[in-house]
Amino acid sequence: MVEEFITLRNGAKMPRVGLGTWKAPAEMTKAAIKCAVKSGYRLIDTANDYANEHVIGEALAELFAEGVVKREELFIQCKLWNTNHRKEHVKQDLLDTLADLKIEYVDSFVIHWPQASEKTMFPVDNNGYFCSDKESHYVETWEVMEELVDEGLTKSIGLSNFNRRQIEEILSVTKKHFPCVLQNESHPYLHELDLRNFCAINKIAFQAYSALGSADRPWRKFGSITSGAPKIGHEILEHPDILKIAEKYGKSAANVVIRWHLQKGGTLVAKSTNPGRIEANYKVWDFELTADEMSFFDKLNVGWRHLIWAETSDHPDYPFKDELPHNYVLGKPDKKLFERS
Numbered sequence: 352m353v354e355e356f357i358t359l360r361n362g363a364k365m366p367r368v369g370l371g372t373w374k375a376p377a378e379m380t381k382a383a384i385k386c387a388v389k390s391g392y393r394l395i396d397t398a399n400d401y402a403n404e405h406v407i408g409e410a411l412a413e414l415f416a417e418g419v420v421k422r423e424e425l426f427i428q429c430k431l432w433n434t435n436h437r438k439e440h441v442k443q444d445l446l447d448t449l450a451d452l453k454i455e456y457v458d459s460f461v462i463h464w465p466q467a468s469e470k471t472m473f474p475v476d477n478n479g480y481f482c483s484d485k486e487s488h489y490v491e492t493w494e495v496m497e498e499l500v501d502e503g504l505t506k507s508i509g510l511s512n513f514n515r516r517q518i519e520e521i522l523s524v525t526k527k528h529f530p531c532v533l534q535n536e537s538h539p540y541l542h543e544l545d546l547r548n549f550c551a552i553n554k555i556a557f558q559a560y561s562a563l564g565s566a567d568r569p570w571r572k573f574g575s576i577t578s579g580a581p582k583i584g585h586e587i588l589e590h591p592d593i594l595k596i597a598e599k600y601g602k603s604a605a606n607v608v609i610r611w612h613l614q615k616g617g618t619l620v621a622k623s624t625n626p627g628r629i630e631a632n633y634k635v636w637d638f639e640l641t642a643d644e645m646s647f648f649d650k651l652n653v654g655w656r657h658l659i660w661a662e663t664s665d666h667p668d669y670p671f672k673d674e675l676p677h678n679y680v681l682g683k684p685d686k687k688l689f690e691r692s
């Protein structure tokens with residue numbers, strides 16, 4: 352029996368399946384949010400760099416006004432962007448999101464990435480190098496994150512894209528409010544077993560992002576070094592063996608992958624702006640993968656990470672140094688990716 356919610360270390364209930372909103376065009380996002388909530392989703396994952404929080408706010412206002420759901424029945428998660436890591440900027444980052452979302456508090460506020468940056472959303476100098484803010488460190492950012500819980504602006508705080516050592520550092524400096532959620536990339540090609548176990552021991556809920564393999568990752572079409580399907584040869588939702596399992600249950604490949612996440616004990620956010628897929632993706636509670644089907648997924652765990660963000664890799668707090676592609680020169684901009692702008 353797979354539960355729909357888990358209990359976080361702060362006592363709050365967090366839905367195990369959430370709707371993601373990265374790459375969701377603003378003009379489609381309002382309908383997507385309304386459709387998701389009406390289909391049973393209770394977790395919405397947002398971020399200020401997704402440029403759609405204002406329409407999510409409109410959708411939420413309508414859902415509350417129509418009596419579809421009450422604020423306290425939803426779990427809304429947003430993220431602190433890299434330009435706002437300095438102590439004096441952290442609170443304003445959240446206040447801006449709350450204004451866009453038209454709500455008084457969020458349920459989870461996570462540091463989006465460990466590496467702080469300067470000035471604009473995606474600051475890149477004339478040579479394509481990321482403009483790091485090396486004077487700012489996430490340990491100081493965390494101090495203010497903790498204060499925001501006491502101020503009632505967020506029910507919990509957490510991390511995203513942090514590696515194990517960086518999480519340990521946060522745990523060692525936490526005064527009162529420990530991280531409740533770690534949102535990191537994970538899917539059948541990247542199981543992250545060590546990190547999941549580390550989180551479980553430390554009472555942090557591991558929340559997989561790009562849970563379906565992120566086939567619409569923008570750099571795929573620009574042919575950047577991190578663009579390709581993994582060596583295994585298929586985008587996750589097109590894997591013939593996953594499709595076969597899906598057929599057996601009369602489900603989609605996405606349902607099977609979501610079910611795999613759930614039966615592994617995890618939580619996840621998956622994105623769609625297609626109303627039919629949003630609704631269908633949530634129908635994962637009425638079937639169960641066999642032990643053999645679960646162990647089939649073990650063979651897919653090739654450690655493929657699609658969100659490398661190599662341009663930021665010369666930052667001292669870059670989290671995935673060991674996973675940069677072979678031949679990649681540290682700090683060298685990914686030319687093909689840079690050429691797109």
Ligand SMILES: NC(=O)c1ccc[n+]([C@@H]2O[C@H](COP(=O)([O-])OP(=O)(O)OC[C@H]3O[C@@H](n4cnc5c(N)ncnc54)[C@H](OP(=O)(O)O)[C@@H]3O)[C@@H](O)[C@H]2O)c1
Binds near residue numbers: 372
């Ligand atoms: N913290 C971070 O740094 C970070 C990074 C990446 C993602 N995230 C969060 O995680 C969420 C999910 O990750 P993601 O957006 O990268 O990718 P994802 O959820 O793994 O995959 C999204 C892709 O799958 C497609 N899709 C969804 N359901 C489908 C179905 N039933 N059949 C076929 N295709 C389907 C979507 O297309 P349609 O929309 O057309 O259905 C879209 O192309 C994000 O939206 C964001 O909220 C966080």
